[in-house]
Amino acid sequence: MDTRKEKFPYGIPGHNLSEIEREIPIEEPPVWPVNDKLKIIGKRVTRIDALDKVTGKAKFTSDMKLPGMLYAKMLRSNVPHATITSIDISKAKSLAGVHAIHLIENAQKEGKENKNGKYPMVKYVGQPLGGIAAESLEIAKDALKLIKVNYEQKPFVIDIETAMEIGAPIVFDAPITQQQDGGDVGETHDGSKGIGNVRGPSTSSFFGGPRGDLAKGFEEADVVVEKTYRTQVQTHMPLETHGVVVDWNSDVMMVYASTQNTAGVRNEMASVFNLPKSKVRVFCDFMGGGFGAKHSAGSFGPMAANLAKKSGRPVWLMMDRKEEHHSEGNRPNSIQYLKIGAKKDGTLTGIQQRSHGTAGVALGAGVGRIAQVLYPCPNFATEQYDVLTNAGPGAAWRAPGNVQGAFGLEQAIDELAEKLQMDPLTYRDHIDKSEVRKVERQRGAKLFDWSRRQPSGSGKGTVKKGLGVGQSTWPRFVTLDSSVEVKIHNDGGVEIRSSVQDIGTGTKTILAQVVAEELGLQVNDITVNIGDTFFPVGPGSGGSVVTGSISPPARNATFEAKTALLKLVAKKWETDSSALFIEDGMVGHKKDTSLKMAFKEATKLMRTSQISKTASRSDDYGGFQQPWGLAFGDLGSVQFAEVSVNTDTGFVKVDKIVAAHSCGRPLNLGQLESQINGGVIQGISYALYENRVMDKGTGHMMNANVDQYKVPFSMEIPEIETLIVEEYSALSSTDAYGIGEPANIATAAAIANAVYNAIGVRIYEIPITPSSILKALNKVS
Amino acid sequence: MEEKNQKSGAKPGNGISRRSFIRGAGLSTAGSVLLTTNAFALNNKEPLTAENEFGPDAMTIKMKVNGITKSLSVEPRTTLASALRDHLELTGTKVVCDRGSCSACTVYLDGKPVNACMLSVFDVSDKEVTTIEGIAKNGELHPVQQAFIEHDASQCGYCTPGMVMSCVHLVDNNSDPNLEDVKNATRGNLCRCGTHPHVFKATLDASKKMI
Numbered sequence: 001m002d003t004r005k006e007k008f009p010y011g012i013p014g015h016n017l018s019e020i021e022r023e024i025p026i027e028e029p030p031v032w033p034v035n036d037k038l039k040i041i042g043k044r045v046t047r048i049d050a051l052d053k054v055t056g057k058a059k060f061t062s063d064m065k066l067p068g069m070l071y072a073k074m075l076r077s078n079v080p081h082a083t084i085t086s087i088d089i090s091k092a093k094s095l096a097g098v099h100a101i102h103l104i105e106n107a108q109k110e111g112k113e114n115k116n117g118k119y120p121m122v123k124y125v126g127q128p129l130g131g132i133a134a135e136s137l138e139i140a141k142d143a144l145k146l147i148k149v150n151y152e153q154k155p156f157v158i159d160i161e162t163a164m165e166i167g168a169p170i171v172f173d174a175p176i177t178q179q180q181d182g183g184d185v186g187e188t189h190d191g192s193k194g195i196g197n198v199r200g201p202s203t204s205s206f207f208g209g210p211r212g213d214l215a216k217g218f219e220e221a222d223v224v225v226e227k228t229y230r231t232q233v234q235t236h237m238p239l240e241t242h243g244v245v246v247d248w249n250s251d252v253m254m255v256y257a258s259t260q261n262t263a264g265v266r267n268e269m270a271s272v273f274n275l276p277k278s279k280v281r282v283f284c285d286f287m288g289g290g291f292g293a294k295h296s297a298g299s300f301g302p303m304a305a306n307l308a309k310k311s312g313r314p315v316w317l318m319m320d321r322k323e324e325h326h327s328e329g330n331r332p333n334s335i336q337y338l339k340i341g342a343k344k345d346g347t348l349t350g351i352q353q354r355s356h357g358t359a360g361v362a363l364g365a366g367v368g369r370i371a372q373v374l375y376p377c378p379n380f381a382t383e384q385y386d387v388l389t390n391a392g393p394g395a396a397w398r399a400p401g402n403v404q405g406a407f408g409l410e411q412a413i414d415e416l417a418e419k420l421q422m423d424p425l426t427y428r429d430h431i432d433k434s435e436v437r438k439v440e441r442q443r444g445a446k447l448f449d450w451s452r453r454q455p456s457g458s459g460k461g462t463v464k465k466g467l468g469v470g471q472s473t474w475p476r477f478v479t480l481d482s483s484v485e486v487k488i489h490n491d492g493g494v495e496i497r498s499s500v501q502d503i504g505t506g507t508k509t510i511l512a513q514v515v516a517e518e519l520g521l522q523v524n525d526i527t528v529n530i531g532d533t534f535f536p537v538g539p540g541s542g543g544s545v546v547t548g549s550i551s552p553p554a555r556n557a558t559f560e561a562k563t564a565l566l567k568l569v570a571k572k573w574e575t576d577s578s579a580l581f582i583e584d585g586m587v588g589h590k591k592d593t594s595l596k597m598a599f600k601e602a603t604k605l606m607r608t609s610q611i612s613k614t615a616s617r618s619d620d621y622g623g624f625q626q627p628w629g630l631a632f633g634d635l636g637s638v639q640f641a642e643v644s645v646n647t648d649t650g651f652v653k654v655d656k657i658v659a660a661h662s663c664g665r666p667l668n669l670g671q672l673e674s675q676i677n678g679g680v681i682q683g684i685s686y687a688l689y690e691n692r693v694m695d696k697g698t699g700h701m702m703n704a705n706v707d708q709y710k711v712p713f714s715m716e717i718p719e720i721e722t723l724i725v726e727e728y729s730a731l732s733s734t735d736a737y738g739i740g741e742p743a744n745i746a747t748a749a750a751i752a753n754a755v756y757n758a759i760g761v762r763i764y765e766i767p768i769t770p771s772s773i774l775k776a777l778n779k780v781s
Numbered sequence: 782m783e784e785k786n787q788k789s790g791a792k793p794g795n796g797i798s799r800r801s802f803i804r805g806a807g808l809s810t811a812g813s814v815l816l817t818t819n820a821f822a823l824n825n826k827e828p829l830t831a832e833n834e835f836g837p838d839a840m841t842i843k844m845k846v847n848g849i850t851k852s853l854s855v856e857p858r859t860t861l862a863s864a865l866r867d868h869l870e871l872t873g874t875k876v877v878c879d880r881g882s883c884s885a886c887t888v889y890l891d892g893k894p895v896n897a898c899m900l901s902v903f904d905v906s907d908k909e910v911t912t913i914e915g916i917a918k919n920g921e922l923h924p925v926q927q928a929f930i931e932h933d934a935s936q937c938g939y940c941t942p943g944m945v946m947s948c949v950h951l952v953d954n955n956s957d958p959n960l961e962d963v964k965n966a967t968r969g970n971l972c973r974c975g976t977h978p979h980v981f982k983a984t985l986d987a988s989k990k991m992i
Contacts, residue, residue, distance in 0.1 A: 056873015056913035288939030504937030678975030
């Protein structure tokens with residue numbers, strides 16, 4: 001491979017910025033300096049699709065209306081565990097306006113009776129059984145009521161602790177392979193190990209397995225914290241529900257999808273219907289929120305396609321609010337036992353973690369890698385068990401597992417600091433080896449004014465103030481299967497294309513920024529056409545992979561297209577193309593200032609209508625930690641919380657959050673702030689409010705709506721200050737990463753630590769409700 | 782909010798008193814979602830007469846939306862939100878909870894914010910409907926819309942139309958709102974991405990730019 005050497009900025013400006021020499025592929029663009037010296041990157045560029053959003057013009061999947069389109073509803077089980085003996089659709093079928101009914105049936109081999117029965121076994125309330133397509137949504141709903149499903153009910157179990165008991169009703173009596181949707185807990189076990197409903201454990205991740213000798217570690221410890229932490233099940237509740245519109249009237253199946261992964265949905269649909277990938281086109285322009293739950297075609301995707309096939313019409317199938325809550329994903333709960341030992345000087349000697357969580361009928365309820373990697377400790381072991389219950393399947397949610405894990409670990413560290421009689425922030429300085437978190441602690445503490453923190457429980461009066469801190473780490477994941485096409489048209493237009501989608505994170509805008517910066521143009525000179533699988537495949541929007549995966553090939557493809565264009569200009573000017581550059585929309589010559597040509601004029605020199613270059617994510621400069629795309633370094637964060645606790649009412653109010661974050665080279669400050677605000681607000685919600693309430697007697701979710709599923713509204717939003725630490729690692733042509741997951745990890749722990757600081761009693765379970773505060777204060781039993 | 786409406790001397794509603802607005806259809810400002818929902822039911826007690834009994838079949842009605850009178854054929858069970866979205870293809874108005882708890886479907890009836898998902902299209906009668914599509918005039922954005930763009934007040938964008946409707950109503954009726962006023966105006970607007978801090982900033986900024 002042809003390479004060249006270049007010097008890159010390395011480190012943290014204002015702290016330890018230096019240079020590092022890297023050997024990079026010859027075809028990659030020259031190094032970008034730090035953001036201060038760039039024109040568009042790292043600036044507060046307004047979102048390129050904001051106009052469509054504020055005027056109501058933005059068309060989401062749920063807004064689609066195609067000629068002849070039918071509206072569909074899913075038929076779902078209303079019992080938690082049963083065999084279906086029969087489904088009578090005769091009345092529904094004859095209702096005027098009903099065009100197609102499709103029931104989900106077990107695959108049957110020809111000539112053989114299906115041992116498992118005609119219909120799949122029901123395992124949770126809300127399990128999809130079939131679908132109806134009708135001329136209006138009202139007719140589809142009417143028809144649904146006319147379908148009679150006969151069940152032979154079986155014993156079921158909803159509660160995690162009951163499910164763990166010997167003799168509990170068994171959810172699956174065989175190994176299961178269903179994985180959490182987009183989930184990420186390292187190396188998930190396959191569900192074949194375990195007893196009864198308790199499956200697993202997972203004991204390792206891509207960072208390895210157990211380390212050292214725990215028994216020896218705890219022997220060496222002078223101080224030990226040993227506690228059990230509990231977190232609740234929460235449901236994603238994106239404003240736009242899961243769903244698709246499928247138009248299958250031509251050779252190509254057209255799927256409009258509310259998805260975080262157009263290419264993933266394309267692959268699933270192609271696989272289900274045995275079609276070549278080239279005959280399925282998935283499109284997602286605007287997407288109304290996913291937070292991890294929208295990676296898959298689910299059962300609604302194939303259902304809509306089957307109904308479209310049967311009816312010969314396009315089919316709109318979006319979930320309603322109730323379906324969204326009980327069937328389309330949730331963050332699993334956890335019961336985490338944690339034992340941490342340290343020497344008198346604070347040095348960690350052992351971390352032992354054992355967790356149980358339920359993702360309902362799915363796997364993936366682990367608590368992540370936070371305890372394994374946030375602080376170096378020679379002796380470590382984790383056992384993470386999945387407990388199966390008769391409830392809707394879990395799905396990935398911003399930093400899957402790790403948010404639960406951080407709630408436990410970061411409180412335990414706080415408790416340890418107190419036992420060691422050290423300030424919690426100072427103690428983290430002592431045990432945390434991350435340079436970026438060190439800077440975040442320093443700058444964050446200053447902005448937050450950490451020095452005003454008082455000893456825990458020392459406040460007088462009814463309303464007590466408390467300050468707390470929490471930290472997090474998230475890997476720098478890169479999806480190597482990430483490609484873009486950049487086109488320079490001969491009318492001066494520039495276009496970038498990829499299947500990568502913008503789920504509200506601002507991907508369209510950062511792509512326009514990268515292309516514009518490289519071409520010396522303005523952001524609004526760039527047309528971004530993404531979210532379409534007829535374009536080169538981009539990454540799914542999960543794991544905070546998008547920015548780090550797609551911005552380098554976007555820059556590289558632009559650079560290649562620019563080089564091709566400059567060669568044409570060089571030919572005309574009879575000079576060397578390496579002496580040419582583009583700035584402020586003009587092509588210029590480094591030495592001969594008399595040579596100038598507008599970019600648009602330059603594009604007229606093309607013999608073809610366009611110059612088109614496609615690039616894919618290359619390996620990081622200096623390679624990866626693991627060849628599949630685990631980059632070196634991490635995305636560190638430190639969040640500070642200030643709360644007021646009313647000790648008479650038990651009401652906790654978050655007054656202020658300071659969120660200090662790193663994401664490599666920041667690309668767009670406004671959008672980063674937005675996403676950090678979002679992660680923090682979801683963290684506040686997790687800490688204080690939301691909770692899926694299940695009726696153990698029926699298996700139904702009791703608060704499957706917006707009014708009783710409490711999340712923060714305007715009145716609960718505190719002051720949030722974000723602090724973004726630039727960190728250069730010289731790993732790619734943009735050196736940039738995402739922020740979606742890191743923003744959500746530390747908040748709940750920081751709030752729990754602040755609540756402790758306020759009242760002097762620690763609360764080990766979220767959500768922290770008024771009743772849990774009053775119980776902690778022994779004011780109610 | 783109540784006082785603000787008085788102060789600003791907002792146009793008297795055509796048949797909707799300020800009291801019924803607060804008690805019933807006035808969602809974004811009414812605070813408790815359950816109260817809003819129930820109050821709306823209480824409020825909707827106009828006795829039916831032979832003349833205004835209709836259904837179950839679709840019938841053609843006329844409705845003035847964003848200054849244009851439109852004709853549409855709807856069943857009596859059709860909500861205003863459905864009429865706008867499914868019949869008039871004004872899909873900027875979003876349906877999120879479909880029970881008056883999230884304000885994503887906020888539109889104005891004679892200038893006052895209501896939940897379009899909680900109103901029968903037949904209750905609109907001669908009142909004028911304004912949707913998010915009718916906020917920009919002659920291609921010129923309302924200062925709130927402009928400020929939403931500048932302050933990055935949308936993320937996924939699904940709550941944005943409802944947020945804009947709540948905030949436009951505030952700054953159009955209160956020349957000097959403070960942060961608490963903005964929080965009050967948007968207290969019924971569900972947002973899951975966490976755009977609130979930027980919505981607050983944008984709206985306060987926009988209020989300063991109102992002529």
